[in-house]
Structure formats: C-alpha cells, structure tokens
Amino acid sequence: MQISAAFDSGNILVKNANDPADIVLEIKKDVGEDHFQWFHFRLTGARGQELRMRLGNAAEASYPDGWHDYRACASYDRKTWFRVPTSFVDSELVIEHQPQADSVYYAYFAPYSAERHADFLASIQGQEGVELRLLGRSVDGRDLDLVVLSSPEAEHLAPPKVCWIVGRQHPGETMAEWLVEGLLERLLDGNDPVAQECRRRARFFIVPNMNPDGSVRGHLRNNAAGANLNREWQEPSQERSPEVFYTRQAMVSEGVDFFLDVHGDEALPYNFIAGAEGVPRWSVQAAERQQRYLSALAQASPDFQTEHGYPVSMPGTANLKIGCNWVAEHFGCLSMTLEQPFKDTVDRPQAQGWSPARAKCLGRAQLDALLATFELL
Numbered sequence: 001m002q003i004s005a006a007f008d009s010g011n012i013l014v015k016n017a018n019d020p021a022d023i024v025l026e027i028k029k030d031v032g033e034d035h036f037q038w039f040h041f042r043l044t045g046a047r048g049q050e051l052r053m054r055l056g057n058a059a060e061a062s063y064p065d066g067w068h069d070y071r072a073c074a075s076y077d078r079k080t081w082f083r084v085p086t087s088f089v090d091s092e093l094v095i096e097h098q099p100q101a102d103s104v105y106y107a108y109f110a111p112y113s114a115e116r117h118a119d120f121l122a123s124i125q126g127q128e129g130v131e132l133r134l135l136g137r138s139v140d141g142r143d144l145d146l147v148v149l150s151s152p153e154a155e156h157l158a159p160p161k162v163c164w165i166v167g168r169q170h171p172g173e174t175m176a177e178w179l180v181e182g183l184l185e186r187l188l189d190g191n192d193p194v195a196q197e198c199r200r201r202a203r204f205f206i207v208p209n210m211n212p213d214g215s216v217r218g219h220l221r222n223n224a225a226g227a228n229l230n231r232e233w234q235e236p237s238q239e240r241s242p243e244v245f246y247t248r249q250a251m252v253s254e255g256v257d258f259f260l261d262v263h264g265d266e267a268l269p270y271n272f273i274a275g276a277e278g279v280p281r282w283s284v285q286a287a288e289r290q291q292r293y294l295s296a297l298a299q300a301s302p303d304f305q306t307e308h309g310y311p312v313s314m315p316g317t318a319n320l321k322i323g324c325n326w327v328a329e330h331f332g333c334l335s336m337t338l339e340q341p342f343k344d345t346v347d348r349p350q351a352q353g354w355s356p357a358r359a360k361c362l363g364r365a366q367l368d369a370l371l372a373t374f375e376l377l
C-alpha cells in the first residue's frame with residue numbers, strides 16, 4: 001500500500017501507513033502556516049481492503065466545525081467523485097472505505113485541476129466575443145487568466161454594464177471554479193435567451209481562478225507568499241499579493257457595476273450570499289438592489305437560500321481588506337460574496353453531497369438573478 005500527494009493540488013503527510021486498518025495522516029499547512037484543511041491524496045495497492053484513515057491534526061485545522069457532518073470525497077476515475085463514511089472523533093477525522101480499485105483518490109472536495117482550467121479556457125477562446133487576457137503573473141510565475149466577454153450588440157447600448165466575477169481567491173474552495181465554469185458555459189450558450197440578454201446588456205470580466213499557486217500547491221486559503229488574498233484588497237502589492245494587485249488594477253481601469261466573489265464555506269451547510277452592509281457608503285439603494293438579486297437567485301435555484309449565513313456587519317464596521325467590501329466601497333456597486341458548502345445543503349441533501357454538477361447549476365442560476373437586477377445596477 002502506498003500513499004502519495006506529489007501532484008497538482010496534492011496535500012497529505014503520511015505518519016504511518018503500515019496497517020490498512022490504522023493509517024495515520026496529517027494535513028500540511030499552507031505557506032504562511034496559519035491555515036490548513038484541504039487534503040488530496042492517492043492511495044494504491046489496497047483493493048478490497050477495509051481502510052481506516054485518521055487525519056491526526058484535524059482538530060487544529062482552520063475550521064474544525066467543518067468536520068462535523070462532513071463526508072470525504074473519493075474517486076477512482078478522477079471524474080466522478082462520491083462520498084465515503086467519515087466521522088470526527090477524539091479530535092481526529094476518520095475516513096473509512098473499502099476501495100474497489102487498485103488506485104483511489106481522496107480529497108476534501110472534488111478538485112478542479114490546473115489542466116482542466118487550461119483546457120476549458122482553450123476550448124472557449126474561439127467563440128465569438130471571447131477575449132482571453134493575462135492580468136499578470138502570480139508569485140510562482142503562473143498566468144492569471146481573465147476572460148472578457150463582449151457582444152457587438154452590447155455596444156449599441158449606452159453604456160453596457162461591467163460585471164466582474166472572480167473565483168478561488170481561496171484555492172481549496174474548488175467549488176468556486178466549478179461554479180464559474182457553469183456560469184461561463186451558460187453565458188456562451190447562444191441558444192439561451194437569458195444568457196443572450198445578459199450579454200446584450202453587459203460586458204463580463206471573469207477570473208476563474210485568482211489563486212493558481214495555492215491551487216497547485218494544495219493550499220486551503222493562502223497564495224505562495226503566505227497571503228490570504230481576500231484580506232489583501234486595501235493594499236495589495238506586486239510582491240506579496242500580485243493576484244489581487246493586477247485584478248484590482250484591471251477593475252479600476254475597466255470599472256465595476258457588479259461584483260460576485262465566489263467561495264466555499266467549510267462549516268455552514270447552505271448556499272448563501274454575504275453582502276457589503278458594513279461599508280461606509282452602504283445605502284437604501286444598495287440594500288434594494290442586493291435584495292433584488294438574492295430574491296431572484298432564490299427563485300431561480302432551490303439550492304440557494306437567504307435565511308442562513310454570516311451575521312450582517314453593523315454600519316461602518318466592514319473590513320475593507322475583503323474583496324467584496326473594498327469593491328463596494330470603491331465603486332459604489334452591487335458587490336457580494338457567494339458561499340457554497342463543502343458538506344451539502346440541509347434543505348436538499350443528495351447522496352453525493354454538494355458537488356461539481358450542482359455548483360455548475362448554481363453558476364447558471366446567477367444569470368437569472370443578474371437579469372432580474374440589471375435595471376438597478
């Protein structure tokens with residue numbers, strides 16, 4: 001039996017793998033040492049054996065509440081991910097599984113690989129109105145990809161709205177990039193009237209993965225310099241947080257009328273949106289357009305709800321280092337953080353838990369909400 005993690009987004013430390021019934025593992029910390037929770041490893045040579053794997057440092061992970069009612073993801077073919085029995089006992093995460101193949105992968109959530117990212121962008125670049133731009137490079141020298149969508153028709157409207165959607169500031173939240181893929185696919189569907197209308201009214205600037213270094217390195221939250229990108233928006237630097245520096249620079253030059261920052265939440269079993277209520281320039285109009293979006297999204301997707309989420313910030317107390325707050329304050333536009341569960345939705349539980357396919361559906365539903373909100377942007 002062998003356990004390895006020396007691949008794209010791999011993360012595990014093997015403490016003891018001599019006994020299949022008592023495998024001891026640990027999750028590696030992100031660069032910066034202040035976060036860990038993402039794991040992703042391959043186990044070979046144990047077909048048909050009952051495995052019991054203990055993640056010994058789970059209690060010290062960034063969000064220990066995330067382990068309650070959580071089930072780990074597994075895959076044989078690296079396409080289909082299913083959940084396996086998992087429990088959080090005596091401050092350890094225990095995964096139990098009897099693999100039916102020689103090689104099996106386990107992960108915190110279905111990975112979204114660097115290869116898939118590259119393949120997807122390559123596959124859409126030939127379509128009409130699609131422009132691929134490089135925002136700049138990450139700390140490790142990886143390309144920061146920006147997809148720009150415009151339609152010739154949009155130019156007739158004066159002026160088209162500017163919509164920004166970014167994913168994966170926190171690299172371990174892979175559901176964010178799955179969601180963005182679903183949203184982009186729908187925007188590019190020439191037969192979809194909602195997508196057509198959105199593109200007639202707006203130009204789209206989409207960053208599917210803001211943290212490619214953290215993604216490849218198997219981080220939960222930080223980039224390669226140890227920065228939590230969603231705390232870098234007030235003063236990003238080319239050295240410590242170039243990913244935010246270049247995205248913010250492009251936003252300032254193109255303008256922003258709508259900003260959606262896509263994430264995953266370790267603990268809460270819901271899809272929900274956190275707004276920018278605590279920013280100094282929050283207003284009645286800001287509340288109204290956000291309410292319009294939330295209601296329309298709840299209408300468009302039964303997987304989305306507005307009852308559960310983070311506590312709403314009191315006026316004037318927003319942390320402007322957070323992307324959603326900085327954008328709301330700087331541009332005075334509708335600006336939101338969308339959170340998806342690692343576990344599942346309580347209201348509509350499914351055998352596979354929250355999943356890439358469901359994240360993509362929720363991505364598509366964003367366009368229904370956006371279309372309902374355009375007149376207020």
Ligand SMILES: [Zn+2]
Nearest residue numbers: 170173263264
């Ligand atoms: Zn996040």
